[in-house]
Each structure stands twice: as structure tokens, then as C-alpha cells.
Amino acid sequence: MSEYVIAVVGATGAVGTKMLKMLEESILPISRVKLLASKRSAGKELTFKGEKVAVEELTADSFLGVDMALFSAGGGISERFVPEAVKHGTVVVDNTSYFRMDPNVPLVVPEVNEVALMNHKGVVACPNCSTIQMMVALEPIRKAFGLTRILVSTYQAISGAGARAIAEAKREFMEILNEGVSPKEVVAEILPVTSDKRHFPIAFNALPQIDVFAKEDYTYEEWKMINETKKIMEDDSLKVSATCVRIPVLSGHSEAIYFEVEKSGVTPQEIRYCLKKASGVILEDDPKTQTYPQAVNSVGRKETFVGRIRKDLDEEKGFHCWVVSDNLLKGAALNSVQIAESLHRLGIGKERKKSNCFKES
Amino acid sequence: MSEYVIAVVGATGAVGTKMLKMLEESILPISRVKLLASKRSAGKELTFKGEKVAVEELTADSFLGVDMALFSAGGGISERFVPEAVKHGTVVVDNTSYFRMDPNVPLVVPEVNEVALMNHKGVVACPNCSTIQMMVALEPIRKAFGLTRILVSTYQAISGAGARAIAEAKREFMEILNEGVSPKEVVAEILPVTSDKRHFPIAFNALPQIDVFAKEDYTYEEWKMINETKKIMEDDSLKVSATCVRIPVLSGHSEAIYFEVEKSGVTPQEIRYCLKKASGVILEDDPKTQTYPQAVNSVGRKETFVGRIRKDLDEEKGFHCWVVSDNLLKGAALNSVQIAESLHRLGIGKERKKSNCFKES
Numbered sequence: 065m066s067e068y069v070i071a072v073v074g075a076t077g078a079v080g081t082k083m084l085k086m087l088e089e090s091i092l093p094i095s096r097v098k099l100l101a102s103k104r105s106a107g108k109e110l111t112f113k114g115e116k117v118a119v120e121e122l123t124a125d126s127f128l129g130v131d132m133a134l135f136s137a138g139g140g141i142s143e144r145f146v147p148e149a150v151k152h153g154t155v156v157v158d159n160t161s162y163f164r165m166d167p168n169v170p171l172v173v174p175e176v177n178e179v180a181l182m183n184h185k186g187v188v189a190c191p192n193c194s195t196i197q198m199m200v201a202l203e204p205i206r207k208a209f210g211l212t213r214i215l216v217s218t219y220q221a222i223s224g225a226g227a228r229a230i231a232e233a234k235r236e237f238m239e240i241l242n243e244g245v246s247p248k249e250v251v252a253e254i255l256p257v258t259s260d261k262r263h264f265p266i267a268f269n270a271l272p273q274i275d276v277f278a279k280e281d282y283t284y285e286e287w288k289m290i291n292e293t294k295k296i297m298e299d300d301s302l303k304v305s306a307t308c309v310r311i312p313v314l315s316g317h318s319e320a321i322y323f324e325v326e327k328s329g330v331t332p333q334e335i336r337y338c339l340k341k342a343s344g345v346i347l348e349d350d351p352k353t354q355t356y357p358q359a360v361n362s363v364g365r366k367e368t369f370v371g372r373i374r375k376d377l378d379e380e381k382g383f384h385c386w387v388v389s390d391n392l393l394k395g396a397a398l399n400s401v402q403i404a405e406s407l408h409r410l411g412i413g414k415e416r417k418k419s420n421c422f423k424e425s
Numbered sequence: 426m427s428e429y430v431i432a433v434v435g436a437t438g439a440v441g442t443k444m445l446k447m448l449e450e451s452i453l454p455i456s457r458v459k460l461l462a463s464k465r466s467a468g469k470e471l472t473f474k475g476e477k478v479a480v481e482e483l484t485a486d487s488f489l490g491v492d493m494a495l496f497s498a499g500g501g502i503s504e505r506f507v508p509e510a511v512k513h514g515t516v517v518v519d520n521t522s523y524f525r526m527d528p529n530v531p532l533v534v535p536e537v538n539e540v541a542l543m544n545h546k547g548v549v550a551c552p553n554c555s556t557i558q559m560m561v562a563l564e565p566i567r568k569a570f571g572l573t574r575i576l577v578s579t580y581q582a583i584s585g586a587g588a589r590a591i592a593e594a595k596r597e598f599m600e601i602l603n604e605g606v607s608p609k610e611v612v613a614e615i616l617p618v619t620s621d622k623r624h625f626p627i628a629f630n631a632l633p634q635i636d637v638f639a640k641e642d643y644t645y646e647e648w649k650m651i652n653e654t655k656k657i658m659e660d661d662s663l664k665v666s667a668t669c670v671r672i673p674v675l676s677g678h679s680e681a682i683y684f685e686v687e688k689s690g691v692t693p694q695e696i697r698y699c700l701k702k703a704s705g706v707i708l709e710d711d712p713k714t715q716t717y718p719q720a721v722n723s724v725g726r727k728e729t730f731v732g733r734i735r736k737d738l739d740e741e742k743g744f745h746c747w748v749v750s751d752n753l754l755k756g757a758a759l760n761s762v763q764i765a766e767s768l769h770r771l772g773i774g775k776e777r778k779k780s781n782c783f784k785e786s
Contacts, residue, residue: 262715272747354622377666
């Protein structure tokens with residue numbers, strides 16, 4: 065069995081470092097990792113399986129001899145460098161939102177739609193963190209009972225906004241707790257969105273904005289959840305709506321999900337049974353013992369945790385649940401590595417496609 | 426105009442001290458306040474309008490000569506002492522859940538159903554904090570366009586669980602930030618529910634349990650929102666469901682609400698216009714300038730803040746919004762004092778009813 069040369073683009077970032085860790089724990093046969101980042105980070109050393117690897121500057125020529133590349137360095141970097149990688153015959157797993165809605169790019173959560181990988185043309189996209197865990201929880205239910213509607217309110221962790229947001233949040237908390245600054249007086253520079261005009265404190269606050277505002281007054285994060293869900297579940301008629309909120313949690317996204325199934329007469333017990341057997345899911349649902357998923361317990365775990373399953377009180381086909389997962393692992397780094405593993409298992413991880421998804425320039 | 430002798434029961438608690446402050450700012454003509462609490466707190470001094478008032482121990486005889494009593498010392502205290510107060514002819518505004526669903530007790534948010542006070546039989550109940558702000562936001566919409574369905578996910582502050590929960594949360598945060606304790610290793614003794622068996626950290630966490638679990642696997646807090654909403658809006662056919670979650674915010678409850686109106690063709694602009702004119706509401710809704718309600722900004726404010734109003738993408742009559750209010754003020758102390766003010770304005774604050782809502786024992 066031949067081995068892979070794997071590049072990690074954005075290797076020094078919050079997700080990049082987790083990708084490296086997930087690759088270390090992966091069953092993929094890896095001959096070499098290539099760590100790529102901006103000029104500023106070039107020369108830094110990271111450890112992979114006990115050996116030091118120097119970070120190199122990302123350039124158009126970085127992908128020579130690279131079999132697979134995992135991108136997580138922002139949409140702008142993916143826009144510019146993914147075509148370069150594909151030109152070199154590298155198969156790309158992109159963790160940014162840039163290619164997700166491209167009809168030529170499969171959007172994959174391996175537990176849900178691994179088969180979509182068969183049609184890849186050089187690029188596979190990894191969905192948004194909050195979409196992934198919702199798909200892991202709801203796909204087994206959709207398969208068993210059909211699914212017609214999803215309404216989700218998210219409780220998203222700060223690490224989803226990167227390492228600088230985490231540092232900002234810790235500073236804010238310490239100013240409030242150690243120096244007595246009022247929560248509304250602390251100065252923010254990163255959250256809710258670095259590139260947006262105004263910034264607000266996250267310490268002891270809840271911010272109903274993740275990513276910038278887009279059409280119909282939904283944020284881009286909310287549109288990601290809506291559009292990606294329909295693409296992954298391959299159902300444009302599925303009703304989906306979302307309210308995405310950042311809360312003062314370091315890692316671990318939580319979601320309060322209302323969903324309606326197609327079939328009549330389904331019981332919460334049947335939903336639980338179905339999730340108990342599902343791949344990548346851990347059922348934590350026992351009100352008698354106060355057992356339900358919690359963000360702090362999800363950190364470092366690879367699974368998606370589901371609990372608080374109960375019937376809606378008015379809608380015969382409606383249910384509620386609470387879904388939690390580590391947003392940096394299953395929500396990003398782990399799912400990207402799992403896509404790479406699936407490509408390997410399906411024997412299409414080294415395909416040098418003659419026709420790729422980019423037109424020749 | 427005659428003046429009132431007003432008792433505050435639970436005067437030293439998180440809500441009681443805010444009640445005293447709200448009474449100071451109130452237009453009610455008050456001749457004297459009587460501060461009642463447990464034996465442990467008796468003798469403590471609090472300040473009312475610049476003068477020191479000693480806290481007295483609550484006994485069955487405490488209500489002699491008291492016109493109105495505001496109770497906020499837990500359901501057990503209300504169960505035992507509200508009948509004693511009523512026996513003395515005192516009109517009671519009870520902030521606990523004990524009498525809320527009693528058909529003989531009006532459940533009142535003055536902006537919404539002040540008229541229900543006319544039928545009081547000695548006791549008026551103040552709704553649950555998370556219900557109150559939802560009613561303030563949705564009642565103007567119900568009046569204008571009808572309302573058929575509510576699905577709410579809450580983001581509730583720690584102060585709703587009392588002063589000891591706040592102290593616990595601050596300790597947890599400081600252990601994590603100053604001493605490097607892992608968020609899942611901190612030891613909790615209060616939250617999510619003091620009287621329940623297990624306790625979990627709230628620092629950097631989200632706890633999908635407020636109050637104990639009850640029938641159908643909904644928590645009692647969720648049932649409060651469901652049942653109280655139907656009672657206040659006087660509509661048993663209204664579909665209501667709730668997921669109640671505690672997050673690391675000190676004060677200020679936030680709510681992501683999905684609602685369906687009865688009328689067709691309503692626009693978000695019409696909803697905004699309707700809320701702009703509504704009593705007790707401040708509209709903060711401009712995505713272009715990132716203007717939306719935030720928990721930290723609600724602290725100390727008397728109004729309920731509404732924003733992120735947008736149409737559901739699938740349901741023609743469905744809308745989403747984000748509602749924030751200070752849970753200790755409008756959610757408790759202020760609403761109780763406003764009920765007292767309404768009783769005064771309606772001329773029924775001193776009614777010595779011959780038939781009260783308690784049978785003679």
C-alpha cells in the first residue's frame with residue numbers, strides 16, 4: 065500500500081494544529097507531512113509523531129509531490145491556492161466556506177454522505193462546524209423516519225472564531241473578575257467578526273451574530289447552516305432555519321434543535337434507539353440522572369453527543385433535542401481528516417484527475 | 426391620597442434587594458416599608474430612600490397593618506405565609522411559582538394583561554422571568570396580527586438562580602483563568618438546581634437544565650414558560666414549546682424565539698413598526714450597523730429589548746427574533762412593583778376582600 069504525502073495549509077492556526085494531531089491519530093498511511101502557512105509563520109517547528117517538522121511558506125509551488133492537502137487558512141487563501149494544488153494533481157480537502165456551495169465540489173460528512181466523494185473533481189469541502197454536528201445527529205433520524213423541517217438555535221464556542229478570539233475572551237473575563245471592570249465596559253477588538261465594523265465583549269454576554277449579515281437579515285453563518293444542510297441531505301425541499309449565537313464557552317458548540325419527521329407515530333424512544341446505533345453519535349439522555357450533553361465534556365472528544373430528546377407538545381411529528389460536539393475536532397479538523405481517510409478507503413485519494421473542477425486559465 | 430405600608434418578603438435576597446430599589450424609584454405613595462426575611466437575616470439593616478430599615482423575622486403576624494406584600498423568598502415560604510398575609514387583608518404580589526397556575530390567582534405582566542387584576546382575590550402572581558420578557562415582546566404582535574405558535578430557546582443568566590449561584594460561577598471562572606483548572610474539573614455545588622442530585626460547572630459551559638425535570642422530559646422551567654404563556658395570553662390553543670438553557674452570563678436573559686402569526690402577508694417591517702410603539706419595548710434591530718440586543722447592555726434597564734427580526738425562509742407566517750431583558754428587574758423585581766403600581770392606579774391595592782382565594786381552615 066503506497067503512502068501519502070499530506071500538506072496542511074494553515075498549519076499553525078487553531079484548526080491546523082488540531083489537524084496535525086488528528087493526522088497523528090489517523091489510520092492513514094502517511095510518508096510525510098508538509099506544513100504550510102504564511103511567511104510570518106515560516107521556520108516555526110511543529111511536532112508530528114515525535115519528529116520536528118519546519119513550517120514552510122505557502123506558495124503556488126508548494127504542492128509539487130503532495131497527494132492530499134487539508135486547507136484551513138481562510139476563504140481567501142483557499143480561493144487563491146486550491147486551484148494551484150489541484151493543478152499539481154493534489155486532492156484537496158478544504159475546511160473553508162469558499163467551495164462549499166460549488167456544484168462541482170462534494171460537501172461531505174463521512175458518516176452522512178461518504179458516497180458523494182465518488183464524484184470529486186480534485187476538491188472536497190468540509191462543512192461548517194455547526195452544520196457538521198447537526199448532520200451527524202439528524203441523518204440517522206432522516207434515514208429512519210424522514211425529515212421535513214429543522215429549526216436550530218446555536219450556542220457556539222469562542223474557539224470557532226480562532227485563537228485571537230480566545231485570547232480576547234480570557235482577557236475580558238480577567239478584567240471583569242480580577243480588576244472589577246463592568247462587563248459592558250470591557251473593550252473588544254475581535255468578536256463578533258474581526259472584519260466587521262463594530263466589536264462587542266463576549267465575557268458574560270451572548271452575541272446573536274456569527275459572521276457578517278447577509279440577505280434577508282440572516283447572518284452568513286445562518287445561511288451556511290441552511291444551505292449546507294440542504295446540499296448534504298440532498299433535499300432542497302427540506303425546511304431549515306437557524307439563529308446562530310456566540311456564548312462564553314471556550315470550545316464545544318451546543319445546539320437546541322427542533323425537527324419534524326415525515327412518518328407519523330414516531331416515539332422519542334424510537335429516536336433514541338436509532339441514535340444509539342448511529343455512527344459517531346453518543347446518546348446522553350436520561351433526565352432521571354440529569355444526563356445530557358455539556359460543552360465542557362465534549363472537548364477533546366471525537367463524537368457528537370445528543371440528549372434532551374422529547375416530543376413537541378403540539379406538533380405530532382415534531383421533536384426537540386440538544387446536540388453538542390467539539391467544534392475544533394468533529395466540527396473541523398477531525399472531519400477533514402475523516403474525509404481524507406474515506407478518500408483513501410475508497411481508493412480515490414491519489415487520483416490525478418485529468419479534468420478537474422477548475423477551468424484552465 | 427392614602428399611602429401604603431408595603432412589606433418585602435425575602436428582602437435580603439437577589440430579587441428582594443432589587444424590589445426595594447424599584448420601590449424607591451416607584452411613583453407609589455409609600456408611608457413605610459417592612460422588610461421581612463428568615464431569622465438568620467433579622468436585624469440586618471437595608472437602606473430605603475436614604476433611611477436605614479431593620480430586617481424583621483417573617484412570622485404569621487408580620488402582616489398586621491400591611492397593605493401590600495411583595496413575596497420573593499421561594500415557593501415554600503409563599504405556600505406557608507401568603508395565606509397568613511391574605512388573612513390579615515394584605516394584597517399579595519407573589520414572585521414565586523407557587524400560585525401562578527391557580528385559576529383564582531391572576532398572572533400578570535402589566536403591559537400585557539393589567540385588566541386581569543380586576544379579578545384578584547387577595548393574591549396576584551408575577552410570572553417566571555423568561556416568560557415575562559417573551560410576553561412583553563410578543564403581546565403587541567399577537568394583538569396586531571394574531572399568534573398561533575411559539576418555539577423558544579433561552580440563554581438564561583446565572584443571577585436567575587440567586588446570589589449563591591453567582592458566587593459559585595465567579596469562583597469557577599477564577600479557578601480556570603487564574604489557577605489553570607480545566608473547565609470540566611471545577612467543582613460545582615449549586616447549579617443547575619441547588620436541590621437536585623448532581624451539580625455541574627457553568628463556567629465556559631451551557632447547561633440545558635433549569636429547575637428539575639418534570640413530565641414528558643421537559644424541565645419545570647420549560648413547563649412554566651409553556652403554561653404561563655397560555656394563561657397570560659388567555660389562549661389554550663396557542664402552541665408553545667421551550668428549551669431552557671443556562672449560560673455563563675451574570676445578568677440578562679436572552680431568547681431566540683420563533684413565532685407564527687395568524688394573519689397572512691405580514692412583513693418584518695410591520696412587526697418592527699408594531700414593536701416600536703409597544704409599551705416597555707425597545708427595538709434594537711439594524712443589521713447594517715450590527716445593532717441587536719445584548720445581555721450586558723440590558724443590565725439595570727427596565728425595558729425589554731427586541732431585535733434580529735426576520736421572516737422564516739419556509740413558513741409564510743413564521744418569524745424569528747431575539748429578545749433580551751434584565752431578569753432581576755423586568756423579569757422579577759420590577760414586574761412585581763409594576764403590578765403593585767397597577768393595583769394602586771386601579772384603586773384595588775388596599776381592597777380588604779371578604780372572600781379571598783383561600784378557604785377558611
